[in-house]
Amino acid sequence: MHFKLIHAIGLMAAFTLSSAVRAAPSVDIYDAREKDWRNGAVVYQILVDRFAPSTNVEGKRSLYAPPKVLKPWSETPARGVDLVDQKLNSHELDFWGGDLPSATAKLDHVAGLGADVVYLNPIHLAYTNHKYDALDFKKISPEFGTRDDFRRFAREAHNRGMKVVLDGVFNHMGRNSQPFKEAMANPSSRWRSWFAIGPQYRGGARVWTGYQNLPELNLEYAPVRDYLYRSDDSVVRSYLRDGADGWRLDTAFELGHAYLQEVTRAAHAEKKGSLIIGEIANYPGEWVRSMDAVMNFSMRHIVLGMASGDIAPASAGRMAARMVSDAGIEPMLKSWVLIDNHDIPRIATQLPKQAARRLVQTLQFTLPGAPNIYYGSEVGMTGGPDPENRGPMRWDLVSETNPEMAWMRQLIALRKHHRALRVGDFRLIEADRLLAFERHASRALDTVLVFSNPTPQAVTERVMVANAALMDDTPMADLLAAPGAKPVTVINSGIMTVTVPPETTLVLGPVERDLGGYSRYKRVR
Missing domain, CATH: 3.20.20.80 (Glycosidases)
Known part of the structure; x- marks a missing residue:
């Protein structure tokens, strides 16, 4: 009986804490x-x-x-x-x-x-x-x-x-x-x-x-x-x-x-x-x-x-x-x-x-x-x-x-x-041959990924972006390209392959797929 009571109290406390966390007004530090x-x-x-x-x-x-x-x-x-x-x-x-x-x-x-x-x-x-x-x-x-x-x-x-x-x-x-x-x-x-x-x-x-x-x-x-x-x-x-x-x-x-x-x-x-x-x-x-x-x-x-x-x-x-x-x-x-x-x-x-x-x-x-x-x-x-x-x-x-x-x-x-x-935070992207980092704020689709290649040859590298808010199968567009340009790569489970031309800093941003009204980002913005 004593154990059951403690267990019940624990569950109630956990539920209350979880509810409080969910209900707490979020203060957007980036705002x-x-x-x-x-x-x-x-x-x-x-x-x-x-x-x-x-x-x-x-x-x-x-x-x-x-x-x-x-x-x-x-x-x-x-x-x-x-x-x-x-x-x-x-x-x-x-x-x-x-x-x-x-x-x-x-x-x-x-x-x-x-x-x-x-x-x-x-x-x-x-x-x-x-x-x-x-x-x-x-x-x-x-x-x-x-x-x-x-x-x-x-x-x-x-x-x-x-x-x-x-x-x-x-x-x-x-x-x-x-x-x-x-x-x-x-x-x-x-x-x-x-x-x-x-x-x-x-x-x-x-x-x-x-x-x-x-x-x-x-x-x-x-x-x-x-x-x-x-x-x-x-x-x-x-x-x-x-x-x-x-x-x-x-x-x-x-x-x-x-x-x-x-x-x-x-x-x-x-x-x-x-x-x-x-x-x-x-x-x-x-x-x-x-x-x-x-x-x-x-x-x-x-x-x-x-x-x-x-x-x-x-x-x-x-x-x-x-x-x-x-x-x-x-x-x-x-x-x-x-x-x-x-x-x-x-x-x-x-x-x-x-x-x-x-x-x-x-x-x-x-x-x-x-x-x-x-x-x-x-x-x-x-x-x-x-x-x-x-x-x-x-x-x-x-x-x-x-x-x-x-x-x-x-x-x-x-x-x-x-x-x-x-105003975003700074985090390194796991890469060997590139200077690679991300700038991120509270909304996943605001994320910007930067890859810099100072060498005279193009560099293709498989990298890891440790941003859990970026959904699987999200296209990445060149933010400095002409309007309407096609995405240059796709992120899958935090992993993506990127090719950076010689002597170039490539700036990429996520693009939400048009899925006929469905959004992978509907609850993670």
């Missing part, structure tokens, strides 16, 4: 991720001086007094000569005259590509063209405009459904800044503690990576942190109020975990859901515990290493999976996946062969993260190391007939139409 603009966004990067020619360039000519030089838009940047007295290279003082109003006028181009975020390289008051040598973080460089011009830029971007991220260069300022000049000239100056000054430093002050034009800020001094991000009128908070939606932190690893956490808390307190993303050249690891996301240089090396043959495809997959596991999928979805930018040769120069370039770009748009498009990549601009990679935007190449632009739009549209690529 929640989609509501966060930072996840899987398409980011478009702009160097303001080089993006769009000013309509008032003649009226601005006085802003480029020697040793600065105003160049014609048609000229390509080239390495200059060292200016010993300026502690610069002359190419750092070459300008092309772009500004915030001209960039605002070109936002339709950016929105037309399908970008979700506009990232601006530094716009604050600085001496050089690149603006990484701040004179005053709270002012806009007059070559670019005013704070009102920035507010209008942000407003117009928002009107087109895009967010705006600014470049925060909080590790250092410029040697021409008044605070640094006073600090160096007067040991009793109130600015003295803002910098590390002393005879132990070559040049008299601690500078970033040996560049004498970039004296480092002393973040250990509380007033510096108040100025940058802690006070109500700080740099970080005031620009967020002006319309910025986040900050990309230059050389973020040099700020250290404690201060990165402070910056992130300050930004989130000022604007809930704002983005703090760090330029972290290290493995992401614990860095994503101190801010929202990182610029994912590690993923860039994995992708390019596989494309060049230096990393075996299956090994590249394991590296990517380890990174996602260590960092967590949420920070990875917010992290920017970049191939080129203002510090790296342009993708068309790195990968002049179209097939290799498209293999890499397809991975950039299908791996977890937010693809970072460097202005001009969408039209096939070329350029070697700095300053060649910072050429003025080639508006003459913007055309509906430009194959690079059509390809970029296709990749962006792929992400727009498949939420698994924007």
Whole structure:
């Protein structure tokens, strides 16, 4: 009797638990991720001086007094000569005259590509063209405009459904800044503690990576942190109020975990859901515990290493999976996946062969993260190391007939139409000769399978897709093929044979069979 009672109670408990599980409202984590603009966004990067020619360039000519030089838009940047007295290279003082109003006028181009975020390289008051040598973080460089011009830029971007991220260069300022000049000239100056000054430093002050034009800020001094991000009128908070939606932190690893956490808390307190993303050249690891996301240089090396043959495809997959596991999928979805930018040769120069370039770009748009498009990549601009990679935007190449632009739009549209690529989880597909993975969300038919073959020969491999929601005998279609193309393979009990052409990243998605109203997915969606 005692045993029967216990057994009955056990059955009732099991039934109750089972019913509770079935009846519990399902919270779709992927729906929640989609509501966060930072996840899987398409980011478009702009160097303001080089993006769009000013309509008032003649009226601005006085802003480029020697040793600065105003160049014609048609000229390509080239390495200059060292200016010993300026502690610069002359190419750092070459300008092309772009500004915030001209960039605002070109936002339709950016929105037309399908970008979700506009990232601006530094716009604050600085001496050089690149603006990484701040004179005053709270002012806009007059070559670019005013704070009102920035507010209008942000407003117009928002009107087109895009967010705006600014470049925060909080590790250092410029040697021409008044605070640094006073600090160096007067040991009793109130600015003295803002910098590390002393005879132990070559040049008299601690500078970033040996560049004498970039004296480092002393973040250990509380007033510096108040100025940058802690006070109500700080740099970080005031620009967020002006319309910025986040900050990309230059050389973020040099700020250290404690201060990165402070910056992130300050930004989130000022604007809930704002983005703090760090330029972290290290493995992401614990860095994503101190801010929202990182610029994912590690993923860039994995992708390019596989494309060049230096990393075996299956090994590249394991590296990517380890990174996602260590960092967590949420920070990875917010992290920017970049191939080129203002510090790296342009993708068309790195990968002049179209097939290799498209293999890499397809991975950039299908791996977890937010693809970072460097202005001009969408039209096939070329350029070697700095300053060649910072050429003025080639508006003459913007055309509906430009194959690079059509390809970029296709990749962006792929992400727009498949939420698994924007906010889905990442899982490896069991394969030996391919980089193979899936992106999956709550609906089985949203699943996207990716197979990359960097070799010059086609690869046919029988692989296992460990997704129990994909039904037996489900056709798989090439998501980058022309509409109406026939499925390329079929999955059976999680096993499928796939053939990937040479130097190709193949993107497949499940297609529900037309069975006259019957659906294998009727109860598994």
